[in-house]
Amino acid sequence: MQSIYERPKTFIDTATHFCPGCGHGIVLRLIAEIIDAWGIRGKTIGLAPVGCAVLAYNYLDIDMCEAAHGRPPAVATGIKRVHPDHIVFAYQGDGDLAAIGTAEIIHAANRGENITFIFVNNAIYGMTNGQMAPTTLLGQKTATTPSGRDAINYGNPIRVCELLSVLDGTSYLERVCLSTPENVRKTKKAIEKGFKTQREKKGFSLIEILSPCPIYWRMDANEAMRYIDEEMSGTFPLGVVKDWERKN
Amino acid sequence: MMKQLLTGNEAAAEAAIVAGCRFYYGYPITPQNELINYMSIRMPQVGGTFIQAESEIAAISMVHGSAAAGGRAMTSSSSPGISLKQEGISYLAGSELPCVIVNIQRGGPGLGDISASQADYFQAVKGGGHGDYHTIVLAPSSVQEMADLVYDAFDLADKYRNPVMILGDAQIGQLMEPVEFYKKPKKNISPKNWALTGAEGRKRNIVKSFYPVKGQLEEFNAYLQKKYKTIEEHEVRYEAVNIHKADVVLVAYGTSARICKEVVRKSRRLEFKVGLVRPITLWPFPKEIIRKISERVQCILTVEMSAGQMVEDVRLAVEGRCPVHFYGRTGGGVPTSSEVIKKIVEVVPNSRAANTLLQLAEVK
Numbered sequence: 111m112q113s114i115y116e117r118p119k120t121f122i123d124t125a126t127h128f129c130p131g132c133g134h135g136i137v138l139r140l141i142a143e144i145i146d147a148w149g150i151r152g153k154t155i156g157l158a159p160v161g162c163a164v165l166a167y168n169y170l171d172i173d174m175c176e177a178a179h180g181r182p183p184a185v186a187t188g189i190k191r192v193h194p195d196h197i198v199f200a201y202q203g204d205g206d207l208a209a210i211g212t213a214e215i216i217h218a219a220n221r222g223e224n225i226t227f228i229f230v231n232n233a234i235y236g237m238t239n240g241q242m243a244p245t246t247l248l249g250q251k252t253a254t255t256p257s258g259r260d261a262i263n264y265g266n267p268i269r270v271c272e273l274l275s276v277l278d279g280t281s282y283l284e285r286v287c288l289s290t291p292e293n294v295r296k297t298k299k300a301i302e303k304g305f306k307t308q309r310e311k312k313g314f315s316l317i318e319i320l321s322p323c324p325i326y327w328r329m330d331a332n333e334a335m336r337y338i339d340e341e342m343s344g345t346f347p348l349g350v351v352k353d354w355e356r357k358n
Numbered sequence: 359m360m361k362q363l364l365t366g367n368e369a370a371a372e373a374a375i376v377a378g379c380r381f382y383y384g385y386p387i388t389p390q391n392e393l394i395n396y397m398s399i400r401m402p403q404v405g406g407t408f409i410q411a412e413s414e415i416a417a418i419s420m421v422h423g424s425a426a427a428g429g430r431a432m433t434s435s436s437s438p439g440i441s442l443k444q445e446g447i448s449y450l451a452g453s454e455l456p457c458v459i460v461n462i463q464r465g466g467p468g469l470g471d472i473s474a475s476q477a478d479y480f481q482a483v484k485g486g487g488h489g490d491y492h493t494i495v496l497a498p499s500s501v502q503e504m505a506d507l508v509y510d511a512f513d514l515a516d517k518y519r520n521p522v523m524i525l526g527d528a529q530i531g532q533l534m535e536p537v538e539f540y541k542k543p544k545k546n547i548s549p550k551n552w553a554l555t556g557a558e559g560r561k562r563n564i565v566k567s568f569y570p571v572k573g574q575l576e577e578f579n580a581y582l583q584k585k586y587k588t589i590e591e592h593e594v595r596y597e598a599v600n601i602h603k604a605d606v607v608l609v610a611y612g613t614s615a616r617i618c619k620e621v622v623r624k625s626r627r628l629e630f631k632v633g634l635v636r637p638i639t640l641w642p643f644p645k646e647i648i649r650k651i652s653e654r655v656q657c658i659l660t661v662e663m664s665a666g667q668m669v670e671d672v673r674l675a676v677e678g679r680c681p682v683h684f685y686g687r688t689g690g691g692v693p694t695s696s697e698v699i700k701k702i703v704e705v706v707p708n709s710r711a712a713n714t715l716l717q718l719a720e721v722k
Binding site: 152187 | 381383407409411412413415416417419420421422423424425426427428429431445446449453554555556557558559562563564565566567568570
């Protein structure tokens with residue numbers, strides 16, 4: 111019998127620590143599929159963040175480094191300078207990248223670091239039990255916005271791709287989501303494009319992935335996927351924000 | 359090789375390059391700017407990386423990355439900047455990553471001033487960041503020693519997979535003295551088979567400090583403490599000056615030790631002798647020699663440019679065997695030799711000795 115679909119070799123066969131319906135497992139698997147397809151297990155170094163995805167190295171069979179909260183762009187910079195021909199990627203959540211690590215991501219982007227950033231945006235702090243993130247939607251209820259985020263008290267959701275797009279150092283920025291199988295395929299293509307950007311030494315790439323957190327969104331898995339399509343992508347429009355291969 | 363006239367900051371930078379450091383990440387702050395400026399010129403010349411980071415935190419995190427990837431990496435700063443770097447230093451210690459951090463201390467707390475101070479002693483030797491850990495701390499008291507200790511710092515960092523701090527001050531950093539750079543014989547340093555180089559043909563490497571499974575972290579901490587004990591047993595360094603016939607022994611490091619050496623020199627001609635123990639490693643602290651001395655001297659006087667920090671480690675080493683006194687200046691104040699002599703007169707009970715000591719104050 112011909113096998114047409116199987117567990118990627120780089121994706122470690124282990125029980126998941128993620129909550130039911132969480133998007134991290136999908137994204138990590140996509141990364142593993144790409145590493146397998148490209149045959150770059152021995153030439154790839156990943157950065158695990160602080161937050162839910164800190165255990166990313168439990169799933170990916172590649173060399174990986176942890177970084178302090180928010181610092182993956184700086185740590186990745188240090189790694190990439192030692193191994194300029196390796197694929198170096200940082201995997202970050204919304205608190206890591208858009209709150210405590212805002213300075214690091216902006217300056218890595220501005221330096222045009224030839225690194226790929228995979229930005230998993232679920233608009234909430236999952237690991238610490240559901241507090242507001244910089245990307246929490248207006249009106250969204252969290253542990254620290256119990257009556258819903260309002261702009262006057264809590265500010266507005268930060269659109270990371272748009273924010274970084276004005277910097278000359280960025281080469282490829284795209285926002286995708288995990289709401290449907292079709293969107294998952296688009297997400298994989300976007301991550302591949304990020305790796306391609308790096309392999310061809312075109313500079314900074316970031317893929318923002320709208321990802322479900324059913325537990326702290328207080329929804330079931332299906333509702334969470336609908337929420338991405340109906341609510342989240344209103345605030346965070348999907349699509350390519352910047353692409354070095356396209357003439358803007 | 360010809361001697362060059364350089365500042366301590368420049369000597370630290372050049373010595374790092376001689377030691378094979380090719381990854382430098384820094385952020386400007388007085389009084390260590392000569393170091394970052396020098397690196398910006400020299401690193402590109404030797405094919406290395408120089409980045410002026412967006413913050414001290416980013417700079418130490420870049421060091422984290424390069425160290426994890428197997429490179430010899432360095433950063434430098436001064437007191438308020440080192441406070442910021444403590445986050446990264448704790449992670450580096452927890453991830454067992456070798457690196458060198460230069461702290462050219464200035465007055466504090468807060469923004470303080472830009473003149474010499476030794477008030478970061480606690481922060482340097484007691485861990486500094488969160489968790490039970492130590493950085494190895496080396497304290498130069500001349501420009502030549504700055505260069506020599508930087509070579510050793512890289513070797514020690516690699517040998518023990520641990521951050522090493524060079525603890526200088528504004529005087530040592532900005533003072534110009536002749537310095538010679540020479541490559542010391544290569545020590546036997548274990549290969550970095552733990553480093554992140556891509557898992558080609560081998561099992562993957564993970565550089566981390568997170569141990570969420572119950573019991574794992576306690577086990578890791580026990581292992582770290584064992585490593586620190588080995589360092590304490592093998593790496594203590596100090597300079598002893600005239601301690602054998604001394605009535606009073608001074609304990610001082612860095613700039614304070616230079617001043618105390620003048621006091622020792624003056625006392626040589628008199629019957630009342632002053633000796634000096636100058637710790638070169640502040641951690642591990644040279645407690646054994648201080649314990650031995652405490653059995654036979656009238657008293658020990660610790661001299662620091664702080665409100666009294668190292669004196670606590672001196673007292674722990676002495677364990678009450680003799681009186682331990684302290685003289686310190688803070689906020690950029692530098693002790694003079696006559697201030698130190700006056701303090702000795704004050705703390706030595708015997709009046710005949712006091713007369714001798716007052717003569718000492720007159721000695722040029």
